[in-house]
Amino acid sequence: MDFKIIAVDFDGTLCENKWPEIGEPNKELIAYLKERQAAGDKLVLWTCRVGEILKNAVAWSAEQGITFDAVNENLPEVLEWMGGDTRKIFANEYIDDRNFTFLSKADHAELLGRMVDVVEDWLEKKGMATNDEAAIKDDDYNYLAEGFAAGMGISCDRMEDDELLDKLCPNLDGPVPVSMTLPGDFDGDELV
Numbered sequence: 708m709d710f711k712i713i714a715v716d717f718d719g720t721l722c723e724n725k726w727p728e729i730g731e732p733n734k735e736l737i738a739y740l741k742e743r744q745a746a747g748d749k750l751v752l753w754t755c756r757v758g759e760i761l762k763n764a765v766a767w768s769a770e771q772g773i774t775f776d777a778v779n780e781n782l783p784e785v786l787e788w789m790g791g792d793t794r795k796i797f798a799n800e801y802i803d804d805r806n807f808t809f810l811s812k813a814d815h816a817e818l819l820g821r822m823v824d825v826v827e828d829w830l831e832k833k834g835m836a837t838n839d840e841a842a843i844k845d846d847d848y849n850y851l852a853e854g855f856a857a858g859m860g861i862s863c864d865r866m867e868d869d870e871l872l873d874k875l876c877p878n879l880d881g882p883v884p885v886s887m888t889l890p891g892d893f894d895g896d897e898l899v
């Protein structure tokens with residue numbers, strides 16, 4: 708398959724959780740999904756809603772500009788690939804307010820490596836040296852947030868919004884202190 712499949716939950720994810728009603732739209736996520744679909748990826752709605760409230764969710768999503776390629780079922784390409792209908796909907800990405808990602812120490816170290824690369828590129832673009840502590844100070848939250856987001860595989864041009872970061876990285880408490888994201892022996896000062 709030359710596209711990625713994104714399975715996305717509804718309540719608490721595409722919109723604020725007001726089940727069985729529909730809460731405020733998650734505009735950042737909706738924009739992200741539209742972008743991915745425009746690039747050729749497929750969207751599957753993956754929700755516990757059934758019957759009338761499912762129809763409402765699909766209609767509401769259409770109003771937000773999102774038309775799903777499948778609703779609570781596998782794409783035809785997946786059926787063919789798997790040789791049958793799996794009970795778990797297959798996706799390359801699952802976006803759900805109940806997600807929990809377990810990271811091993813090795814995963815954490817890899818993410819950190821990616822985060823450091825992004826931070827260094829960003830500093831270079833801003834014409835700052837990585838050891839220019841004074842210049843970085845005002846922007847430390849933003850560059851760490853952006854680097855962390857990239858390390859987590861989150862597509863985001865700039866992350867300046869605390870609420871957005873909380874939403875995307877719910878295991879973190881507030882701004883991203885380097886020490887919280889790193890394996891024990893890493894010294895945050897290496898970044899600056």
Ligand SMILES: [Mg+2]
Nearest residue numbers: 716718719804
């Ligand atoms: Mg949910």
